[in-house]
Amino acid sequence: MKINRFKVEEWFNKYEYWAKYDLADTCVEALSINELIEIPGENFSTVEEIFSRKLNYGDIHGSKRLKSAIATLYDNKTEDNITITHGTIGANQLVMLSLIEPYDKVVTIIPTYQQHYSIPASFGANLTTYRLREENNWLPDLDELEKLVGNDTKVICMNNPNNPTGAIIPDDMLYKIVEIAKKSNAYILCDEVYRGLKHDGNPFSLSIADIYDKGISTGSTSKVFSLAGLRLGWIVGNKEIIKQINHQREYNTISVGILDDYFASLAIENKDKIVSRNIEKVNIGKKILTDWIEKEPLITSVIPQGGTTAFVKYHKNIPSEKLCSKLQEETGVMLLPGETFEYENYLRIGYGNNFEALKKALFIFSNWLNKQ
Ligand SMILES: Cc1ncc(COP(=O)(O)O)c(C=O)c1O
Numbered sequence: 001m002k003i004n005r006f007k008v009e010e011w012f013n014k015y016e017y018w019a020k021y022d023l024a025d026t027c028v029e030a031l032s033i034n035e036l037i038e039i040p041g042e043n044f045s046t047v048e049e050i051f052s053r054k055l056n057y058g059d060i061h062g063s064k065r066l067k068s069a070i071a072t073l074y075d076n077k078t079e080d081n082i083t084i085t086h087g088t089i090g091a092n093q094l095v096m097l098s099l100i101e102p103y104d105k106v107v108t109i110i111p112t113y114q115q116h117y118s119i120p121a122s123f124g125a126n127l128t129t130y131r132l133r134e135e136n137n138w139l140p141d142l143d144e145l146e147k148l149v150g151n152d153t154k155v156i157c158m159n160n161p162n163n164p165t166g167a168i169i170p171d172d173m174l175y176k177i178v179e180i181a182k183k184s185n186a187y188i189l190c191d192e193v194y195r196g197l198k199h200d201g202n203p204f205s206l207s208i209a210d211i212y213d214k215g216i217s218t219g220s221t222s223k224v225f226s227l228a229g230l231r232l233g234w235i236v237g238n239k240e241i242i243k244q245i246n247h248q249r250e251y252n253t254i255s256v257g258i259l260d261d262y263f264a265s266l267a268i269e270n271k272d273k274i275v276s277r278n279i280e281k282v283n284i285g286k287k288i289l290t291d292w293i294e295k296e297p298l299i300t301s302v303i304p305q306g307g308t309t310a311f312v313k314y315h316k317n318i319p320s321e322k323l324c325s326k327l328q329e330e331t332g333v334m335l336l337p338g339e340t341f342e343y344e345n346y347l348r349i350g351y352g353n354n355f356e357a358l359k360k361a362l363f364i365f366s367n368w369l370n371k372q
Pocket of ligand 1: 090163
């Protein structure tokens with residue numbers, strides 16, 4: 001099946017391995033296995049337990065322990081509402097494989113992770129994208145969205161908190177989006193991979209799976225738990241949807257690795273400690289970034305409310321891919337071009353990692369930009 005090239009992932013493949021200052025990354029500094037097993041304070045027994053595990057397939061749809069831990073991230077969910085996947089990337093694809101057929105109307109809110117529009121298009125869906133705008137703080141205009149969705153949409157795809165903008169849809173607006181979906185009896189696939197990284201107040205913003213029967217939440221340990229290397233994700237939805245998804249899942253997953261399942265359980269059971277570590281880190285990084293934006297007249301941005309990235313506008317007449325490749329060649333600073341999200345004159349900056357490098361790289365970038 002033909003599919004468009006995945007612009008963000010291909011940019012990473014081409015540029016990340018030689019970046020001196022990687023400001024394109026979306027993870028909060030990763031945890032090592034040693035750091036993770038120290039968190040529950042059961043160092044020795046944990047190690048013993050891991051090494052004595054038989055490396056069989058494990059629990060096919062994910063262990064009871066893992067699903068119980070994931071259920072604590074949502075309201076009133078049980079094992080039957082959850083299935084375990086290869087990251088959020090695997091989760092999103094499985095949901096789409098299960099729900100979308102040729103000619104189905106799909107409305108995807110962009111900018112977002114490219115899976116949410118390129119996969120439906122590759123399936124032959126009737127795809128419409130709704131473009132968020134900076135002037136609306138990267139939030140949807142509900143009248144516009146309602147018109148686009150109409151009463152014949154099968155699936156609305158969205159991402160909340162949003163990558164790249166860092167916007168979080170306020171609760172009342174999320175409820176209104178559900179009302180819009182109900183007119184079509186549409187599913188809402190909400191990629192919630194950054195849910196748990198709201199910068200102020202409760203880090204866990206409202207989940208679509210907690211407010212809408214046809215709302216499907218995807219997530220993982222990658223961002224919120226700083227464990228991208230586990231490649232462990234999940235889908236949460238009503239029991240019938242999960243059954244339907246598992247029907248597809250038998251063809252592409254069998255089970256996830258039992259070590260991944262084990263470490264993910266450990267991490268999610270200790271969510272309070274890991275999430276507060278990460279919220280502290282993203283707020284440090286955000287302060288460095290926002291102080292820099294305030295002083296840099298060639299850059300403007302909506303301040304992110306969640307996640308690990310900002311989508312900044314630059315005021316120079318250079319295409320974003322050209323800007324990023326030239327910048328990296330000349331200074332070693334890696335940024336992500338807005339064009340990879342279908343938005344020109346924007347750049348994505350990640351701020352959850354290595355704050356000394358962040359400060360230095362922003363300084364270098366300013367000097368460079370002012371000379372262009
Ligand atoms: C919005 C979004 N969805 C999904 C993914 C993939 O995440 P995972 O590592 O959980 O597969 C990413 C990764 O950057 C992302 O930003």
